Amino acid sequence: MVRYLFLSSILLVILTSCQTTNSPAPKITPTPFIGSTKVELGDITMYFEAHGAGEPLILLHGGFGSADVWNNQIPIFSEKYYVVAPDSRSQGRTTDSDAPLSYHLMAEDIIHLMDYLGIKSAYIVGWSDGGIIGIDMAIHHPERVKALVAFGANINPQGYQDSFLEYVRNATVEDIKLMVGSKYLEMMPNPERLPIILEKIKTLYLTEPNFTPAELATIKAPTLILDGQDETVIRTDHAQEIENSIPNAKLIILPNAGHDAVIENSEVWNTVVLDFLATQ
Numbered sequence: 001m002v003r004y005l006f007l008s009s010i011l012l013v014i015l016t017s018c019q020t021t022n023s024p025a026p027k028i029t030p031t032p033f034i035g036s037t038k039v040e041l042g043d044i045t046m047y048f049e050a051h052g053a054g055e056p057l058i059l060l061h062g063g064f065g066s067a068d069v070w071n072n073q074i075p076i077f078s079e080k081y082y083v084v085a086p087d088s089r090s091q092g093r094t095t096d097s098d099a100p101l102s103y104h105l106m107a108e109d110i111i112h113l114m115d116y117l118g119i120k121s122a123y124i125v126g127w128s129d130g131g132i133i134g135i136d137m138a139i140h141h142p143e144r145v146k147a148l149v150a151f152g153a154n155i156n157p158q159g160y161q162d163s164f165l166e167y168v169r170n171a172t173v174e175d176i177k178l179m180v181g182s183k184y185l186e187m188m189p190n191p192e193r194l195p196i197i198l199e200k201i202k203t204l205y206l207t208e209p210n211f212t213p214a215e216l217a218t219i220k221a222p223t224l225i226l227d228g229q230d231e232t233v234i235r236t237d238h239a240q241e242i243e244n245s246i247p248n249a250k251l252i253i254l255p256n257a258g259h260d261a262v263i264e265n266s267e268v269w270n271t272v273v274l275d276f277l278a279t280q
Contacts, residue, residue: 032053032082033050033117034050035050036049036050038093038094041109041112041116042112043097044089044094044096044097046089046113047066047086047087047093047094048067048084048085048087049067049074049086050084050085051075051078051082051083052077052078052079052080052081052083053082054080054081054082055082055123055146056081056122056123057077057081057084057122057123058083058084058085058110058114058122058123058124058125059073059074059084059085059126059130060086060110060124060125060126060127060130060133060134061085061087061088061092061126061127061128061129062127062129062152063128063129063201063205064091064179065088065092065127065129065130066087066092066184067085069127069263072262072266072270073262073266073270076270076274077274081123081277084113084119084122086109089101089105089106089109090193090200090201092184092187092188093187093188093189094189095189095190096190096193096197096200100200101197101200101201101203101204102208103132103136103204103209104136104140107134107136107140110137111141114144120143120144121143121144121145122145122146123145123146123147123148123277123280124137124138124145124146124148124149124221125277126148127151127262128151128152128153128259129153130153131149131150131151131152132150132154132155132209134153135209135211135216135219136209136211138220139211139215139216139218142218142219145221147221147222147223147224148224149223149224149226149273149276149277150224150225150226150242151226151261151269151273152226152227152231152233152234153225153234155209155216155238155241155242155245156209156210156211157206157207158238159234159235159238159242160205160233160234160235161231161235163232164232164233165205168205168206169202169206171198173195173198176194176198177194211245216242216245217245219246219247219249220247222248222250222280223248223249224250224251224276225239225242225246225249225250225251226251226252226254226269226272227239227254228258228259228261228265229254229255229256229257229258230258231258232258232259233259234259236253239253254268
C-alpha cells in the first residue's frame with residue numbers, strides 16, 4: 001500500500017511537470033518599424049519614415065513639402081516619441097493619383113498608414129496643410145487623435161492673406177520649380193505630373209478647407225493652435241477664430257516668427273510643442 005502511494009506521488013509530479021512544460025508561450029510584442037520605406041495605400045504609394053520609441057507621434061508637412069522639412073524636429077522628438085513622418089499624397093516621394101485632392105482624402109491616407117503600422121492613436125503635429133489634415137482627423141476620427149498641434153493652419157479659404165491667394169491664382173509650374181528646388185523635383189516619383197499636381201493644389205487652396213462650426217465643436221482632443229506673429233500665409237486674427245471654434249483649444253502666437261518657424265525658429269518651436277504634449 002505504501003509502495004502504491006509512493007508510485008502515485010511520482011506520477012502526479014510527472015503529470016504536473018508536463019502541464020507546466022506545455023503551457024502557452026507568452027506573447028511577444030512586435031518591434032515597431034524603424035527606417036524609411038514606401039507602402040501601397042489604396043490608390044497611392046506612400047513614402048514614410050519612422051524613428052525612436054515611445055508613444056506614437058505623427059508629423060504632417062505643408063504644401064509642396066515632404067518629411068524632410070522635419071529635419072530639425074525628428075532627432076529631438078524621437079528621443080521621447082515613436083515619430084512617423086510621411087509624405088502626403090501627390091507630394092515629396094508619395095505618388096499622385098487621378099483622384100481630386102482634398103484634405104479629407106489626405107487625412108484618410110494617414111488613418112490607413114496608422115492601420116498599416118498598428119497605431120491605434122497618436123499625437124498629431126501638423127504644419128500648414130498638415131495642421132488642416134490633423135483637424136480633419138480630429139473631427140472624423142476622434143479616437144485616433146490623442147492631442148493635436150496645428151501650426152499655420154486655417155479652417156476656411158478666408159483665413160488666407162490676400163497676397164497669398166493672389167500668388168496661388170497666378171503661380172506657374174516654373175514658379176513652383178523655383179520654390180521647391182532641384183532636390184525636391186528629383187525625389188518626385190512622377191515629376192511629369194507636376195502641372196497636374198499644381199492645378200490640384202490651386203483648386204484645393206481656393207476652395208478648402210470648409211470646416212463648419214458644428215464640426216469644429218466636436219473636436220475632443222486637446223488642441224494647440226500655433227502661429228507666428230509675422231505670418232505671410234494665414235491671417236493672424238484667423239488663428240484666434242480657430243481657437244474660439246475648438247473646445248479646450250489653446251492659442252500661442254510666436255513672436256518674431258513666420259510661417260516657416262518650423263525651420264527658421266526651430267528651437268523655440270520645438271520647445272513650445274514638446275511642452276504642450278508633455279501635459280497631455
